[in-house]
Every structure is written in C-alpha cells, then in structure tokens.
Amino acid sequence: MLFKKCCFFLALDSGCFIIALFFLCFHMGEMITHSNDCIFVKNTSEKSWAAILMAGILTMGIISSCLLIYGAKKRRPGPVRFWLTVFVIILFFYIVLAIIDIVIESPPPAAIFVQVFIIVSLIYSIMVVHSFYKSLSRADDDDPYTP
Template sequence: MFFKRCCFFLPLNVGCMIIGGIFIIFHVGELITHTNDTIFIREVSNKSWSPVVMSPVLVFGTLSSILLVYAAAKRKRGFVLLWLVVYVIILFLYFILAIVALVKVKPPPIILTVQVVIIVGLVYSLMIVHAFFKYLGSVEYDDSI
C-alpha cells in the first residue's frame, strides 16, 4: 500500500475525517457564498444549466463528506466507497468545467490557480481515502471496541 499515513504523520482514519471536514466546509461555503457564481462556473452563472450542474455536486459532495467523517470514525467501508464514487464523479466534472472555462471564458490567473489547487487537492484526497478503503478491506477488527 502506497499510503500508510496521511500527510506522513496522521493515521489514515484521522486524515479521512479531516478530508471530510474540509470538503464539508468547502461545499457548504460554495453553496452559501457563491450561490450563482461558483469557482468552477464563473461568468456563466446566468445560464440555465449552471444550477443543474452545481447543485447536485454541492449537495452530494456535502452529504458524502458527512458520511466519510462517520465512516472514518466507525470504520464503515461501504460509506468510504460511496465517498470515493461520488468524488471521482465530482473530480471528472470539475476537470471538464475547468477545461471549458479555460477555453471559453479565459478566467483570470487567480481563478485558474484556485481551480488547479482544488483539483490537485481532490486527487490527493482520493488517494488517501482509497488507501483507507483498502486498509479497511485488509484488516480484521473487533466491532465491540
């Protein structure tokens, strides 16, 4: 297994709880502060398709991150898998939206930088959570603890 710890010093379950908390804050913050103009859909928020794309991303991202925090605390492998599936889809959507924004809108460099940081952070988070998922599959543990 490539990752045995998160950020080289945290246990994987604690890292997954932190990752879940960060994404809860990110998605709720996007939902509250940028209702019509999110980081990945700038300059096109008046289009009819933008809420159709971003609303499910933000809602499912928030709910699955809440379940990831629960799964990391209780060592529930199924909820970790749910987070992985949801966030692979979100990563794909973010990547496509970033490319479309780059080609069509030409975002300012700061927005482009934020998008790249979010995508790279999401890839790293997926690798950590996947390592935790594999760990839960390979370890037998006592549920009574």
Template sequence: MTMLFKKCCFLLPLNYGCYIIGVLFLSFHVGELITHTNDTIFIKNVSQKSWGAVVMAPILMAGTLGSVLLIYGAAKRKRCFVLLWVIIYVIILLMYIILYIISFVKSSPPPIIIAVQSVIIIGLIYSLLIVHSFYRYLRTVEHDDAI
C-alpha cells in the same frame, strides 16, 4: 495489491486524514452552497447559464452528503461509507476537470481562478488517494478479522 499510502501527509493515521478531508470538503461544499449564489469557483455567473445550476447543485449536494458519509465511515470504520465517498468524489473530480477545461477555453479566467481551480483538483486527487488507501486498509483489517 497494497495500499498506496500508509499515512496522511506522512504523519497522520489514515483515519485522521479522512476526518480532515471530510471536514475540509464539507466546509468547501457548504460554503459554496451558502456564499456563492451567482458565482462558484468553477462557473461564473451561474444564474445566467441555464446549465450552471443544473451542474453545480448536484455536485455541491453530493459533495456535502459524501463528506458526511466519509466522516461517519472513518469514525465507525465502515468500508461501504468510505467507498461511497470515493465513488461520489471520482464523479465530482471528473466534473471539475470538465468545468476547468470549459472555463479555460471559453472565458480565459484570471490566473488566480486558474490557480484556485488547479489547487482544488490536485487536492481532490490527493484526497482520493488517501481515502482509497484507508478503504483498502479497512478491507485488509476486515479480512484479517474473518480469518
């Protein structure tokens, strides 16, 4: 099976794309941790919902840790760290999709919130494809070195 992408955004090498993805998601998750104590992009009035903090805190902490691992993995070309990011962010993607559906059904959020949530989910899907392609690339390079 071949890689889906050979470049990030059709012009950057995959490892640079992984650096950018890592920094963007690190900034996003740290920003959510610091600035949105009561409201997050996916849950409004977190403190008023008993399950809100239980859901968002692990997502934001895992996202922060995963992004650091991706930056390190891309810099050192360590497959296991890149794979950890993929696993963490597949789980985060599933959680975001569930929260998106819940917020859409329960509270009818304003169009701007729906647009932002949609952009985040689409960006996360694209990022997963890029990072997975980089992981597959590292696998082929490692296999070529062993031969």
C-alpha cells in the same frame, strides 16, 4: 495500498476525517456564498445547466463528506466507498468544468490557480481515502470472526 499515513504523519482515519471536514466546509461554503459565481462556473445564473449541475455536485459532496466522517470514525468501508465513488465523479466534472472555463471565459490567473489547487487536493484526497478503504477491506479479510 498507496499510503500508510496521511501527510506523512497522520493516521489514515484521522486524515480521512480532516479531508471530509475540508470538503464539507468547501461545498457548504460554495453553496451558501456563491449563488451567482462558483469557482468552476462563472455567471452560473445565466446558464440553466450550470445551476443544476453545481447544485447536484455540491449536494452530493456534502452528503458524501458527512458519510466519510461517519465511516472514518466508525471504521466502516461502505460510507468510505460511497465517498470515493461520488468524489471520482466530482473530480471528473471539476476537470471538465475547469477546461471549459479556461477555454470559454479566460479567467484571471488567480482563478486558474484556485481551480488547479482544488483539483490537485481532490486527487490527493482520493488517493488517501482509497488507501484507507483498502486498509479497511484488508482488515475485514483478516478478521477470523467474519463468516
């Protein structure tokens, strides 16, 4: 287990709940407000692949964040594992899209800073949620009433 607390003072389930709310708001905001320009893909409407990719990423981010809220509240490992799987894939796509954006589009430093901030916060969030998942798995293994 990587962490015992989130941000050094929150319980892991509370931290996962906050992480889920943050990414739920982030992905819903991206989907609603940035129809032509996303943070990771500039001029999305001009690229046919970009709209499909961003729609998939944002939709899966919203669904898995809702499941993480449920998993954190009910202490269920299944929804937490689903969030971890989806967000590792999203992290991979965000890193690739950030590299492509930097190489091709040459965005301003503020845009690069926002992209790096999102990637770093996503890495930290994955580590916290993974710790919560491990604690849930360990609790299931220690439960004497499970067959």
